[in-house]
Amino acid sequence: MTAIARSDDTVSxxxxxxxxxxxxxxxxxxxxxxxxxxxxxxxxxxxxxxLFFLVVNxxxxxxxxPSSDTPFLEGQSYGAFQLPASLLLSASFGAAALYLVEExxxxxxxxxxxxPISRMALVLGRLYAEFLKTAVVATVMVGxxxxxGIRIASGVxxxxxxxxxxxxxxxxxxGFMQLIALKSRSAAATQGASMVFFPLxxxxxxxxxxxxxxxxxxxxxxxxxxxxxxxxxxxxxLHGFDGAALGKGFAVVAVAxxxxxxxxxxxxxxxx
Amino acid sequence: MSAITxxxxxxxxxxxxxxxxxVRGVDLDVERGEIFGFLGPNGAGKSTTVRMLTTLMTITAGxxxxxxxxxxxxPHGARRKIGVALQEAGLDLRQTGREILTLQARLFGMxxxxxxxxxxxxxxxxxxxxxxxxxxxxxSGGMKRRLDxxxxxxxxxxxxxxxxxxxxxxxxxxxxxxxxxxxxxQLGTTVFLTTQYLEEADQLCNRLAxxxxxxxxxxxxxxxxxxxxxxxxxxDADPTLDDVFLDATGRTxxxxxxxxxxxx
Ligand SMILES: Nc1ncnc2c1ncn2[C@@H]1O[C@H](COP(=O)(O)OP(=O)(O)OP(=O)(O)O)[C@@H](O)[C@H]1O
Ligand SMILES: [Mg+2]
Numbered sequence: 323m324t325a326i327a328r329s330d331d332t333v334s335x336x337x338x339x340x341x342x343x344x345x346x347x348x349x350x351x352x353x354x355x356x357x358x359x360x361x362x363x364x365x366x367x368x369x370x371x372x373l374f375f376l377v378v379n380x381x382x383x384x385x386x387x388p389s390s391d392t393p394f395l396e397g398q399s400y401g402a403f404q405l406p407a408s409l410l411l412s413a414s415f416g417a418a419a420l421y422l423v424e425e426x427x428x429x430x431x432x433x434x435x436x437x438p439i440s441r442m443a444l445v446l447g448r449l450y451a452e453f454l455k456t457a458v459v460a461t462v463m464v465g466x467x468x469x470x471g472i473r474i475a476s477g478v479x480x481x482x483x484x485x486x487x488x489x490x491x492x493x494x495x496x497g498f499m500q501l502i503a504l505k506s507r508s509a510a511a512t513q514g515a516s517m518v519f520f521p522l523x524x525x526x527x528x529x530x531x532x533x534x535x536x537x538x539x540x541x542x543x544x545x546x547x548x549x550x551x552x553x554x555x556x557x558x559x560l561h562g563f564d565g566a567a568l569g570k571g572f573a574v575v576a577v578a579x580x581x582x583x584x585x586x587x588x589x590x591x592x593x594x
Numbered sequence: 595m596s597a598i599t600x601x602x603x604x605x606x607x608x609x610x611x612x613x614x615x616x617v618r619g620v621d622l623d624v625e626r627g628e629i630f631g632f633l634g635p636n637g638a639g640k641s642t643t644v645r646m647l648t649t650l651m652t653i654t655a656g657x658x659x660x661x662x663x664x665x666x667x668x669p670h671g672a673r674r675k676i677g678v679a680l681q682e683a684g685l686d687l688r689q690t691g692r693e694i695l696t697l698q699a700r701l702f703g704m705x706x707x708x709x710x711x712x713x714x715x716x717x718x719x720x721x722x723x724x725x726x727x728x729x730x731x732x733x734s735g736g737m738k739r740r741l742d743x744x745x746x747x748x749x750x751x752x753x754x755x756x757x758x759x760x761x762x763x764x765x766x767x768x769x770x771x772x773x774x775x776x777x778x779x780q781l782g783t784t785v786f787l788t789t790q791y792l793e794e795a796d797q798l799c800n801r802l803a804x805x806x807x808x809x810x811x812x813x814x815x816x817x818x819x820x821x822x823x824x825x826x827x828x829x830d831a832d833p834t835l836d837d838v839f840l841d842a843t844g845r846t847x848x849x850x851x852x853x854x855x856x857x858x
Binding site: 338339340341346349350353356357360361425428429430431432433434435436437438439592594 | 607648649650651652670671673674676678680682683684685686687688689693697698700701702703704705708742745749
């Protein structure tokens with residue numbers, strides 16, 4: 323071994339300024355993306371399971387809801403109505419949390435915690451990657467949907483808004499899963515917890531609009547925040563830009579994101 | 595100013611039946627430029643102390659300053675002064691050695707070019723240049739330890755914490771790590787290291803403390819501790835650090851041998 327050389331850029335090393343939240347999150351996010359690319363098999367289910375449900379659900383119910391005399395379809399096929407549910411399903415796998423458990427068990431999380439970076443960056447890094455992953459998967463899914471004749475009523479701009487909404491939802495969902503990972507530090511508990519969150523995706527108007535649900539389901543769906551994210555996505559696909567629906571959808575995501583980040587930072591700060 | 599000051603440091607895990615008082619009032623004063631050894635049997639509270647001093651764990655009671663900065667009041671400031679390699683090397687198996695070091699350097703604020711250069715320099719330092727672009731998953735235990743040590747050095751910390759840096763290394767690698775610790779120290783870095791190997795402490799450390807059951811029971815230079823034991827027991831033979839350790843922890847030689855085996 324050779325001794326540590328203290329070269330001319332010693333100053334830029336020892337007294338380099340702090341990066342700040344955004345930069346730290348991006349650096350950690352870049353690593354999480356690399357990790358996802360190196361485990362591509364973990365990405366496949368997030369695409370194929372939702373597509374499977376889309377095909378199966380549409381195959382089973384499309385004849386009940388022909389586009390010609392089903393007003394809520396606004397002239398499109400039933401597949402267009404189902405697409406948001408599939409997109410949200412693909413955004414709700416929370417792979418980030420399982421990687422985090424691995425990182426905690428392997429001790430690398432401690433190494434990151436010992437670095438002078440914002441605690442929120444520790445949480446946001448993986449979520450940033452989750453955003454990108456979901457955006458890519460959703461783009462592929464929407465691309466396939468287009469090939470099968472589904473149209474995005476709000477056009478290209480609406481498609482971008484749709485991607486942002488679904489991907490931001492993925493951050494929120496994965497963030498809550500990360501919270502459980504931080505608390506339990508166990509893969510089994512984290513996976514189990516996803517079973518608790520999962521029903522929220524189905525207590526939604528995912529087969530018919532909310533006003534056509536049975537009364538108990540309608541109440542459940544109205545209370546369930548996921549409903550508003552789904553309705554916002556749906557409005558973009560079937561209708562166009564619906565300010566009220568989008569407002570509610572983004573409000574749900576924003577509030578849930580704020581809550582998730584607050585709880586996560588508190589958890590990381592008190593982490594022993 | 596001291597490199598490390600701790601007063602009345604305590605850590606209690608859990609509560610009720612599961613309550614463990616791992617550290618019960620530790621005082622430390624490590625001078626700048628020292629290599630300070632922290633010795634103790636399994637479960638004595640060494641790692642817990644290191645984790646508290648490096649901001650990785652909340653402190654139940656007491657106060658700790660590293661590089662003059664209170665680790666509880668300003669953890670962020672303290673982290674910039676601290677380098678740490680924990681007992682279990684914490685590495686991301688899906689990244690390459692080079693990626694880990696570059697990332698670490700970036701997190702300490704270096705720009706991409708400086709970070710890359712620093713990573714290359716450290717890889718050479720710990721003799722991992724050949725394996726630099728392989729995923730860590732395929733590294734041997736010794737390679738992982740060396741990479742972990744390198745990652746603690748990216749920002750040239752003022753105070754370096756090493757929790758059992760040579761456990762599990764072959765004798766040659768152990769001596770290389772000793773040499774490296776000395777060199778790092780000569781360049782001005784204070785080193786706080788825990789160890790199970792008394793010879794290691796004897797060779798490397800200017801001063802050391804022996805902790806048992808969460809309390810410091812001996813403290814001094816290796817020679818002062820040996821002298822104290824010889825004077826107290828009035829023996830003719832020069833005691834070794836082993837003898838000091840056994841005397842301090844009230845253990846028999848046989849018991850200690852059994853425990854050392856159990857560690858590795
Ligand atoms: N997370 C934890 N929860 C509960 N108890 C713990 C935890 N970590 C350590 N302990 C307990 O605290 C005591 C001190 O442990 P510590 O790891 O600090 O010892 P150590 O001196 O580093 O031992 P070793 O030489 O085996 O590494 C032990 O009794 C241990 O069982
Ligand atoms: Mg230990």
